[in-house]
Amino acid sequence: MLQVIEPATETVLEQIPRAGAAEADAAVARAKAAHPGWRAIAPADRAKLLYELADLVESALDELALLEARNAGKPITDARGEMGMVLDTFRYYAGAPERMLGDTIPVGGGQAFTVREPLGVVALITPWNFPLTIAAWKMAPALAAGNTIVLKPAELTPLTALRFERLASEVLPPGVVNVVAGPGSTVGSRLVAHPDVAKVAFTGSTSVGRAIAASAAHTIKRVTLELGGKSANVIFADADLERAAAAAPTAVFGNAGQDCCARSRILVQRSAVERFMALLEPHVRAIVVGDPLDEDTQMGPLISASQRDAVASFVPAGAPVAFQGSVPCGPGYWFAPTVLYPVDRGARAVTEEIFGPVAVVIPFEDEAEAIEIANDTIYGLSGSVWTENGARALRVARAMETGVLSINTNTSVRVATPFGGFKQSGVGRELGPHALDAYSEVKSIYYATEG
Numbered sequence: 547m548l549q550v551i552e553p554a555t556e557t558v559l560e561q562i563p564r565a566g567a568a569e570a571d572a573a574v575a576r577a578k579a580a581h582p583g584w585r586a587i588a589p590a591d592r593a594k595l596l597y598e599l600a601d602l603v604e605s606a607l608d609e610l611a612l613l614e615a616r617n618a619g620k621p622i623t624d625a626r627g628e629m630g631m632v633l634d635t636f637r638y639y640a641g642a643p644e645r646m647l648g649d650t651i652p653v654g655g656g657q658a659f660t661v662r663e664p665l666g667v668v669a670l671i672t673p674w675n676f677p678l679t680i681a682a683w684k685m686a687p688a689l690a691a692g693n694t695i696v697l698k699p700a701e702l703t704p705l706t707a708l709r710f711e712r713l714a715s716e717v718l719p720p721g722v723v724n725v726v727a728g729p730g731s732t733v734g735s736r737l738v739a740h741p742d743v744a745k746v747a748f749t750g751s752t753s754v755g756r757a758i759a760a761s762a763a764h765t766i767k768r769v770t771l772e773l774g775g776k777s778a779n780v781i782f783a784d785a786d787l788e789r790a791a792a793a794a795p796t797a798v799f800g801n802a803g804q805d806c807c808a809r810s811r812i813l814v815q816r817s818a819v820e821r822f823m824a825l826l827e828p829h830v831r832a833i834v835v836g837d838p839l840d841e842d843t844q845m846g847p848l849i850s851a852s853q854r855d856a857v858a859s860f861v862p863a864g865a866p867v868a869f870q871g872s873v874p875c876g877p878g879y880w881f882a883p884t885v886l887y888p889v890d891r892g893a894r895a896v897t898e899e900i901f902g903p904v905a906v907v908i909p910f911e912d913e914a915e916a917i918e919i920a921n922d923t924i925y926g927l928s929g930s931v932w933t934e935n936g937a938r939a940l941r942v943a944r945a946m947e948t949g950v951l952s953i954n955t956n957t958s959v960r961v962a963t964p965f966g967g968f969k970q971s972g973v974g975r976e977l978g979p980h981a982l983d984a985y986s987e988v989k990s991i992y993y994a995t996e997g
């Protein structure tokens with residue numbers, strides 16, 4: 547059995563059967579059998595089924611939010627927001643079957659045009675930090691494009707995915723949505739190697755992403771990879787420093803820092819560092835860390851003891867802690883929001899993804915140095931620029947090697963806009979219209995009219 551732990555109490559929340567390679571094979575077989583029927587459903591009818599599924603998700607929103615808050619240890623207010631995004635994602639893609647357009651192409655002797663075809667069975671492998679949200683980013687466009695799916699949630703957080711599978715079974719034909727809860731080493735790797743799986747859409751660590759890309763190469767599977775990050779929050783001296791300082795904690799400590807988009811490197815123009823630090827400190831100290839089910843909580847525990855140990859290794863005794871928030875006593879995998887300054891640019895906390903509530907502050911002199919430091923990483927997922935100089939904002943935004951970027955705000959993830967990484971943060975895009983391309987193939991058809 548798989549013991550699902552509640553990170554805020556360190557107790558068992560639920561026990562569920564632990565799937566293995568045999569269950570993965572069975573799920574792929576069900577998805578394969580269901581695919582011809584699902585792809586044959588007329589676009590308008592497929593859209594109707596997906597809208598019905600979205601309505602069911604809406605009716606279960608509170609239940610899903612509570613389950614996610616307890617299982618992932620996230621504040622209930624955040625969990626409600628995330629379930630709202632799950633719903634928005636299903637509604638956005640529900641209309642897509644009728645929007646999957648092709649081109650007509652002028653050629654001699656006939657007519658050429660393109661259509662979009664589904665891939666077949668797609669495997670979706672997801673992490674524990676935003677369990678149902680990231681799964682929805684994959685499931686909704688994959689289903690809309692006419693694929694059937696096998697979802698493998700993270701072992702630590704399978705509960706909302708399993709609840710979703712039951713909801714889906716109320717409206718979609720059997721075998722269209724399959725959830726297999728088990729380890730990455732057995733279920734995950736089996737799905738990646740399976741000859742009947744056409745594509746793997748993976749979100750997780752860069753190291754596992756590398757292994758998946760290598761394994762998928764054997765069967766030339768399509769692969770979308772959403773991997774790690776070490777994003778920069780670049781704050782110029784002419785920015786609205788009060789707003790930038792008020793926003794910076796959410797940008798890095800949201801979801802207890804367990805966020806691939808975390809702006810964990812705060813780059814501040816040297817002439818403004820002192821003032822910025824003075825503005826930042828009270829915001830960090832005021833973060834309410836505690837029971838995820840308390841409406842006032844802003845930050846919950848980390849997901850596990852091993853994640854807490856990994857994060858703690860970035861703040862050893864003698865680390866340059868500028869200031870920290872506070873955490874509750876007693877059970878729970880707590881870690882205080884922590885700001886490190888000054889730091890050596892070669893330090894692990896500066897170069898590696900921490901995936902916990904630890905930020906580093908790095909000064910820069912001018913625009914050129916800000917860009918140089920921001921891009922000095924193997925990652926390229928997210929980032930922000932704060933300045934009142936619009937031309938500079940756009941110059942820096944264009945120069946930063948990241949897939950997603952925001953100006954004078956932290957908000958950069960929206961259902962309608964593409965999301966994904968440059969460099970070793972990944973391959974491909976999710977969300978927006980781009981995700982439909984990632985779950986379909988272009989077919990070119992030529993109809994001869996002469997000769």
Ligand code: NAD
Pocket residue numbers: 671672673674675676680698699700701728729730731733734735738749750751752754755757758772773774775805806899901927967971972
């Ligand atoms: P992880 O890579 O350890 O696991 C992710 C998923 O892959 C899990 O379901 C796991 O069971 C599975 N898995 C593990 N080994 C596998 C294998 N050999 N074959 C197939 N599947 C396997 O990541 P995690 O610890 O769950 O999540 C944290 C990481 O995810 C961080 O690095 C974070 O940056 C990244 N992340 C990225 C994004 C993004 O969109 N770019 C979003 C969230 C998290």
